[in-house]
Amino acid sequence: MATNKPPALLSLLVHLHAALLFLPDNHQAAAGAMYNVVRYGARADGSADATGPFLRAWADACRSPRPATVLVPPGRFLVAHATTFSGPCRSGRVTFASAGTLVARPASLESSERWITFENVDGLRVTGGTLDGRGRALWNCKKKRGSRSSGHSCPAGATSLTISNSRGVEVDGVRSVDSEMFHVVVIQCERVTLRGVTVQAPADSPNTDGIHVHMSSHVAVFDARVSTGDDCVSIGPGNSNLWIERVACGPGHGISIGSLGKQQGMAMEVVQNVTVKTAWFTGTTNGLRIKTWGGPKRGVVRDVTFMDATMAGVENPIIIDQNYCPNDAGCPSSRSSSIKITDVRYVGIRGSSATPVAVNLDCSRSSPCSGISLQDVALTYRNRVAKSYCRNVQGTQLGLVLPQGCL
Numbered sequence: 090m091a092t093n094k095p096p097a098l099l100s101l102l103v104h105l106h107a108a109l110l111f112l113p114d115n116h117q118a119a120a121g122a123m124y125n126v127v128r129y130g131a132r133a134d135g136s137a138d139a140t141g142p143f144l145r146a147w148a149d150a151c152r153s154p155r156p157a158t159v160l161v162p163p164g165r166f167l168v169a170h171a172t173t174f175s176g177p178c179r180s181g182r183v184t185f186a187s188a189g190t191l192v193a194r195p196a197s198l199e200s201s202e203r204w205i206t207f208e209n210v211d212g213l214r215v216t217g218g219t220l221d222g223r224g225r226a227l228w229n230c231k232k233k234r235g236s237r238s239s240g241h242s243c244p245a246g247a248t249s250l251t252i253s254n255s256r257g258v259e260v261d262g263v264r265s266v267d268s269e270m271f272h273v274v275v276i277q278c279e280r281v282t283l284r285g286v287t288v289q290a291p292a293d294s295p296n297t298d299g300i301h302v303h304m305s306s307h308v309a310v311f312d313a314r315v316s317t318g319d320d321c322v323s324i325g326p327g328n329s330n331l332w333i334e335r336v337a338c339g340p341g342h343g344i345s346i347g348s349l350g351k352q353q354g355m356a357m358e359v360v361q362n363v364t365v366k367t368a369w370f371t372g373t374t375n376g377l378r379i380k381t382w383g384g385p386k387r388g389v390v391r392d393v394t395f396m397d398a399t400m401a402g403v404e405n406p407i408i409i410d411q412n413y414c415p416n417d418a419g420c421p422s423s424r425s426s427s428i429k430i431t432d433v434r435y436v437g438i439r440g441s442s443a444t445p446v447a448v449n450l451d452c453s454r455s456s457p458c459s460g461i462s463l464q465d466v467a468l469t470y471r472n473r474v475a476k477s478y479c480r481n482v483q484g485t486q487l488g489l490v491l492p493q494g495c496l
Contacts, residue, residue, distance in 0.1 A: 121156035121182075124149050126166070133164020135192055140170045147185075151178035151210075161187035161218060169194040171201035171247065176210035176255070183210060187218025195223050195269060199244035202270070206251040213252070216261045222249045222268035228294050246270040246296070256280050266290065271298045272317070278305045286313045292340035294318035299341065306330050313337070320345045321373070322365075326358035326388065334366045343375030343403070344368060346390055348413050350382035350428050351421075358388030358428065367397045370440075376406040377435065380413040381453070383424035393433045400440030406468050407435055409461075409482070411453040426453040432460040439467045447475035447492055450482045457481040466490045 124146040127133070131142035143159075143166075150157035157180060168191050176183075185207070193204055205220060207213055230243035246269035252258055256279045264287040265272040272288045275281050288299040299315035302308050304327035314337045315321035321338035324331060324346045338344065344365055349358045370376045377395045381388075400406040409430060414420035430452065447468035452458035461484030468475045468491060479495035486494045 121158060121180075122150065122153045123158050123160055125160040125162065127162060131166055133162065133166055133189060135165030135167055137167060138169040139166040140168050140172055143168060143172060144174075147174045150183055151176060154179055156180050156182040156184075158184040158186050161185075161189045161191070164189045165192050166190065167192050167194060168205065171198055171203055171206075173203075173206040173208055174210065175208050176213075178210060178212075181212040183212065184214040184216065186216045190219040190221055192221045193223050193247070193249070193269075195226055198247045198269070201247055202245055203251045204247040204249050206253060207255060207258075208251075208253040209255060210258070211256045213255055213257075214259045214261070215263060217263065219264040219266060220249045220268070221266050222247070222272075224267045224269035224290070224294065224297065227269045231295050248272070248274045250274070251276065252278055252281060254278065258282070259284070261285055263287075264289070267294070268297055270296050271301045273299065274301045274303065275305050275308055276303045279307055281305065281308045283308075283310045284312055286310070288313070288315040288317055288321075290317040292318055298323045301325065302328050302331060304328065309333070311335055315341055317341045323347075324360055324363060326352065326355055326360060328363070329359070329361045331363045332366075333364065333368075336365075336368045337371075338368065339371030339373045341373050343370060343373045343378050343405075345375065345378040345380060346393065347378075347380035348382055349380070349388050349390070350384055350386040350426055356387070358386065360390045361392050363393045365395045365398070369399045369401075370403045370406070371401045372403070374404045375408055376400050376403045377438070378405065378408045378410065379430060379433070380410045381426040381428040381430075382413050382421060383411070383426050383453075384421040385423070385427050388428040390428065390430045391432050395433075395435045395438065397437045398439075400438070400442065400468065402441055402443045404443045405449055406440065406442050406447045407438060407466075408449045408451075409433075409458060410449070410451055411458075412451060425455040427456055428453070429456045430458040430461075433458070434462045434464070435466060436464045438465075440469075442468050442470045442475045445470050445476050446478050448477035448494070450477075450479045450495075452481040454481055457483065459483045461496065462487065463490050463494055463496065464488050468492060
């Protein structure tokens with residue numbers, strides 16, 4: 090459909106740009122120093138470990154006094170070990186440009202929670218290419234461990250791509266498939282832009298969040314297409330000034346703030362100034378979700394706008410869940426959350442719900458939600474008006490709101 094064209098077109102343009110980087114050296118001189126991983130011994134056969142050649146190419150690019158590019162040509166490159174591309178880099182402008190596929194060897198990543206990491210690299214640009222996390226073996230292990238008859242012990246699994254402790258980063262046209270755990274994570278960063286990211290994993294793949302942002306500010310996501318087994322986009326604690334626009338989600342668990350209120354190490358968990366604009370949800374378990382655990386952990390979610398979203402057969406199109414405890418396992422003794430949710434706006438939300446209750450605002454008894462606004466909402470269930478549910482919430486309704494609100 091027409092709404093799917095912008096992400097696909099942008100991804101095509103990004104890949105064409107990456108291909109242009111593989112012109113002969115005399116055509117590349119104006120772009121700065123070039124470091125082709127093949128010239129460092131990487132083989133595009135998918136079986137010879139290219140970890141060493143990749144790291145050597147990166148080291149030379151990072152030392153370059155002028156803007157530098159690490160080039161990954163077409164082909165399949167086995168990166169068999171957890172690999173960190175570290176900075177700071179001398180020029181402050183390094184590009185990792187790929188037209189190939191990086192392939193993981195899951196058995197060697199058992200002790201690491203990350204596969205490909207860029208850390209402390211300001212001015213970084215990552216363009217094109219595919220990351221194949223080969224996560225199916227881990228998913229199958231987790232499914233067996235869940236059965237009473239199995240004594241399996243599974244590794245934690247690894248995130249495919251992590252951007253850590255960096256500023257002024259651009260990620261363009263990257264495709265991630267079958268990650269063991271999260272696909273793309275941005276953590277402790279400032280000014281990061283993700284464009285045209287594609288994520289693909291089965292609906293039953295556990296803990297495979299598409300894009301996760303954690304303890305970061307001024308992060309923007311544009312034109313993402315996410316099909317996965319967990320949240321399409323997840324927003325953890327410590328985030329501010331996020332802009333998420335034109336995301337196609339499904340299958341998956343929707344776009345989620347949280348969960349909050351369970352992690353250790355942060356005295357106060359805050360998420361503020363978040364905008365989610367123009368998103369499409371198809372067959373997802375949730376649409377626009379805020380989720381917090383019960384318990385004494387303090388925090389706040391404030392100044393959030395969800396705008397222009399289309400739902401197609403979504404189980405919970407609009408949901409605030411302050412009694413979050415998946416599978417009712419390991420739930421806190423106190424189910425009353427201490428996370429305060431305030432000033433959240435839902436504007437122009439439309440489409441169909443797969444369940445009778447399309448708007449579910451289940452807030453905390455001890456910290457009720459306030460300043461919740463519904464404007465121009467039209468959600469149906471089986472071609473009829475859906476229902477809404479509210480508990481411990483104060484807010485307003487503007488314009489046409491269906492189902493008729495309980496605020």
